[in-house]
Amino acid sequence: MKIAILGAGATGLTTALRLAQKTSSEITVFEKDSFLGGHASTFQVNSTPIEKGYHHWFTSDNKIIELMSELGLQNHIGWYESSVGTVFNSKIYDFMTPIDLLRYKPLSIINRISLGLSSLKISKIKNWHDLENFTAVDWLNKNVKPQIYHAFWEPMLIGKFGEEHYKEVGMPWLWGKMNTRFKSREGFLSKEKLGYPIGSFDILFNSLSQKCENLGVKIHLNSQVNQIKNNHGSLEVSISDAETLNFDAVIATVPSNVFHRITTGLEESYIEKLQNTRYMSAVQIILELKHQLSKYYWLNIADRSFPFVGVIEHTNLVNESIYGNSHIVYLSNYLTPKNSLYHLNKTELLEKYLPFLYQINNKFSENWIIKSHYQKIPGAQPIIESQYSNKMPTHETGIKNLYLGNTSQIYPEDRGTNYSVELGEKLAELLIKKSINN
Template sequence: MANNMNRQTKKSIAILGGGISGLYAAYRLQKLGFTVTIFERADELGGLSGSFKIGQIYLEKFYHHSFTTDKIVQRLIKELDLDDKFYYKRLSTAILHNNQTYPLNGAVDLLKLSPLSFLDRLRTGIVLAFLKKTKKWKQFSKEKANDWLPKWQGRKSYELLWLPLFRSKFGKYWDQMSMAWFWARIYLRSEELGYIEGGFQILFKRLHEEILKNHGGIIFQAPIDSVRPDTGTGRLEVSYNRSKLDFDFVLSTLPESTNKKIFPDLKADFLQKYSDHHHVGAQTLILLLDRRFLDHYWLNVNDQDFPFLVVVDQSYIADVSEYGGLYPVYFGNYLNYDDPRWTMSETELLKKFVPFIKKLRPDFSEKWIKEKHLFRTEAAQFVITTDYEKTLLPNKLPIKNCYAATLSQIFPAERSLNYSMSVVDNAIAQIIEDMN
């Protein structure tokens, strides 16, 4: 394809969004012979996977790791000669139940989970083993997790392990989640988690360098106003910041809610069918402490009175020397947009969290905090309902040469770097098929 395109006229493509999806799309499309231009509304790359600086090093705004099943990530890391910086570690996970912490790293820990009867532990273990082994996710597509799980693993086990997380993560949508989504959470996860020395910003930086090296364009602070066919040239007119540029193709990696606004030629019936998915926002309060906080990398908070859903102690996956000897800890939430916590300031949120942080560490003192940072982003997690695949936005939009690769297309897997790149691969395959 690249050679054929070079012998003719190189096709130009506008890539909307400078997160991992946009960067990966530009990198792949350049290899196929396209001339690429990325439009990013912020003044930096990364999007939902973006980072911020701690001294001379970067830390993700929202906790990130990779699984051993993430083959696209592994392939890209190797292509970019970053395999010497990428590593996997076996890390500890636990749950908080009734102010007690219980390790939950496998069958042995599950069999020791004393709040459940032996029969409930056994049933739960059998169910999780079944979900881990079966590849046939379509059998779960019409089932709600809220119905299937208590039926097979037992109501008490479901209410202890999963119901609190569903309620905290999805709020008013908690009982609508598809069992196919839950299956993917079990099936795709690995005991070892991957990270990259220096943070995932290293990966984005290398992609950025490759794109520029191959004469790609990146326009920052460029929110898209509209994308319309240019009747005069037959190309696509991208409007941004009172400027306009024409392209042969457009690939949007933006949220579906944004696509609704910037593609005015999309018909109402199309939008209603494919772009009406509920979603929740993500929020992290990151505390940089002068000491380690948890005994585990990951703590699911199953006590409903706590104002945060998860605690992630970054010091277990990355060397604290990278952060100047500080210990980054994420206090994470997924929130509906009418939740009061969504609009709280950094100071207000910390004040709300501190009494509960002290339940986890009674000796905790705010003097331990050397820095604090608050981040939030909309459309971080889509509500994956039954038969969700019937409402998936197609890669090919009903406007000539316009395509989409968005987070809402990730199914049944949960959003991740790997599956963000997977939907991009699907969109690129569609572009090439249409060109041929």
């Protein structure tokens, strides 16, 4: 069987590996970019690769940890104690353990306890399907006090989905997010541990692609697929240089809007699902600093006067020595074109952001900045609405032997490389099962 896979990110490469291990098919991966890794790809800081958007693993990310072991990379994951803070009314509060929660001064002591209990309540919900009818905002407003909602939950939702979309997010998404974080702790009172591959996510993608190639998979970079169409039972795939090739099966791991654009002959009902899939772009300013900005790896910004929603100081997780002693800080936002910040360039964004860095550290000075970088990552975060099970596009597309697998089909967990590996394995199984039954 001749199989084409579109995309050399975590999903595409895992699908290729599993198909190559389990079948004797001829497998070709087409990747539009000149590099592997998609959303988890890297750029260089002082000759060391680092992700364009902050990346880490949770201890509960079993699938990707198993894959690292399978690739012989089990000793290449560093596990580090995470440190989390929250900025509220220009002050930073520790937010690592339930004890910190009890010290969270923006809320009265009664409300602090209530906040802890509300997080626990969410994590104890067994059947997330029961939450499908609720948006997160509706559920929280029914189940937590308004002060707690405004001081904690609302800023968290706005942080991920912006003012425009946070009210649409389904409660199962929040449930999935809370569960991942709870599972990443060894005990109720313990601090969270996070993993990061020694040598960046590049070591995973390089090793994964090498293993695929050893099994006969062909991986073509700089090969954008411009069209897929059904041609009398075989699937015709047109590549960037106008070459057209025929395949028995195609697995696309591209975003839903791209899949819609390049596929001819989809049924209306499927097109509707693709069109309803909406994404936010991640807009990241990455600073190389002479000094540490704060002591936290992860700073949630629950203060709506700030023009960014997260400060992720990567070198508070991983030692700065590997980046030539530069302290690496991501100033993170998730935006759509409707937000004016989306249209600003690096210099314009920095101008808006800098005054707020003084609020995080009053010693901060502009001459701490050695270098700054700008990354805009389209399709970074699908907007997961209520009733999403009915809205999510299926992997089978209605065109025989054409499958779709992307982050908008990861549910109820939040998207992440662990779930992309799981998805890649699922897609390979699905194709094998379907072709046996054909």
